[in-house]
Amino acid sequence: MAESKPKFIKSDSRVAIIGSGLIGRCWAMLFARAGYSVCVYDIDADQVKGALEATLPMLSTMEAKGLLGDGQTSSEVHQRITGCSQLSEAMEGAFHIQECVPENVELKKKVFESLDELASDMVVLASSTSCISPSKFTEKLKHRSQCIVAHPVNPPYYISLVELVPAPWTDPAVIQRTRSLMTEIGQSPVTLKKEANGFILNRLQYALIMEAWRLVEDGICSPEDVDTAMVEGLAPRYSFMGIFEVMHLNAQGVNDYCHRYGANITTVCESQTPARQLSGPTLDTVNQAMEARTPVKELDKRRKWRDERLAALAVHKKEMAGKDIQK
Ligand code: NAI
Numbered sequence: 001m002a003e004s005k006p007k008f009i010k011s012d013s014r015v016a017i018i019g020s021g022l023i024g025r026c027w028a029m030l031f032a033r034a035g036y037s038v039c040v041y042d043i044d045a046d047q048v049k050g051a052l053e054a055t056l057p058m059l060s061t062m063e064a065k066g067l068l069g070d071g072q073t074s075s076e077v078h079q080r081i082t083g084c085s086q087l088s089e090a091m092e093g094a095f096h097i098q099e100c101v102p103e104n105v106e107l108k109k110k111v112f113e114s115l116d117e118l119a120s121d122m123v124v125l126a127s128s129t130s131c132i133s134p135s136k137f138t139e140k141l142k143h144r145s146q147c148i149v150a151h152p153v154n155p156p157y158y159i160s161l162v163e164l165v166p167a168p169w170t171d172p173a174v175i176q177r178t179r180s181l182m183t184e185i186g187q188s189p190v191t192l193k194k195e196a197n198g199f200i201l202n203r204l205q206y207a208l209i210m211e212a213w214r215l216v217e218d219g220i221c222s223p224e225d226v227d228t229a230m231v232e233g234l235a236p237r238y239s240f241m242g243i244f245e246v247m248h249l250n251a252q253g254v255n256d257y258c259h260r261y262g263a264n265i266t267t268v269c270e271s272q273t274p275a276r277q278l279s280g281p282t283l284d285t286v287n288q289a290m291e292a293r294t295p296v297k298e299l300d301k302r303r304k305w306r307d308e309r310l311a312a313l314a315v316h317k318k319e320m321a322g323k324d325i326q327k
Contacts (some may be wrong), residue, residue, distance in 0.1 A: 021049035024100035041090035
């Protein structure tokens with residue numbers, strides 16, 4: 001695929017979403033919000049119908065929070081989303097395909113084989129997979145150089161990160177083009193230079209989960225205090241600055257930080273092995289604490305609260321973006 005490919009004209013440009021469950025619906029809204037025509041396909045026709053119905057109220061909420069942009073209304077954005085019952089119809093004229101079928105490597109292989117059969121030489125075939133490396137399901141394809149993982153974070157309209165993971169055979173132009181597209185639709189892409197189990201986000205998240213577990217298992221503190229340390233200690237800075245920038249500002253630059261604290265960090269981390277099993281009495285302790293906070297039967301209510309908080313944070317970050325002294 002040539003790097004010099006002309007820029008897409010949005011009104012003529014179609015995106016196809018393959019699988020219209022939770023994440024497929026979110027992608028449909030993001031692409032439509034950016035002006036693209038979106039065709040949603042699913043093996044289950046009821047899911048397509050459900051996606052078309054569910055996205056309108058979600059877009060209305062985004063409109064009410066000022067997150068649709070360009071003064072567009074939710075119904076204008078919604079009109080750009082259509083459903084289709086045939087894969088070939090969904091892919092007809094699409095320049096970007098976003099696969100969103102369940103997380104199962106055999107299913108991804110099967111779906112990508114079907115996409116490969118219908119793909120032109122110009123289309124990008126992106127998978128939303130959370131943790132399957134693209135080489136596991138694209139190796140044998142004719143169009144394998146056009147395949148990439150574009151992994152969003154739920155809910156993508158409030159959390160903008162998209163992890164781009166190329167297979168060893170992905171064309172660099174495909175990586176670049178997908179990165180530009182993600183930026184254009186309002187997301188924040190990061191690119192892995194090579195495949196890595198857990199990509200970036202989950203490698204960081206799992207390191208935190210493991211240490212939280214160790215703190216409880218070793219009787220250092222309660223599950224509630226681990227969560228308080230996160231929410232009231234680490235998270236406020238991390239919602240607008242990354243790990244390396246926090247280090248940079250917490251001393252006279254990152255060199256000074258490593259000089260002052262590096263040896264102690266290494267000593268602490270050397271004591272943080274081996275990985276623990278997430279089961280047994282520690283699981284009982286954590287479960288008891290979480291049940292006391294939110295019984296499982298009330299999780300939906302708490303999820304609504306979480307999404308409200310995330311929406312408020314997204315609005316705040318959008319407002320601050322224009323005022324950020326670094327921009
Ligand atoms: P889901 O179960 O909500 O939706 C999957 C949809 O795919 C269903 O509507 C199903 O009917 C459809 N489907 C199944 N086989 C199909 C086929 N052969 N052709 C077309 N459609 C087919 O799943 P969800 O949560 O939307 O996940 C989709 C992908 O996104 C997975 O790879 C998942 O790991 C990834 N992802 C999920 C996140 C989440 O929080 N749920 C976050 C980020 C990525």
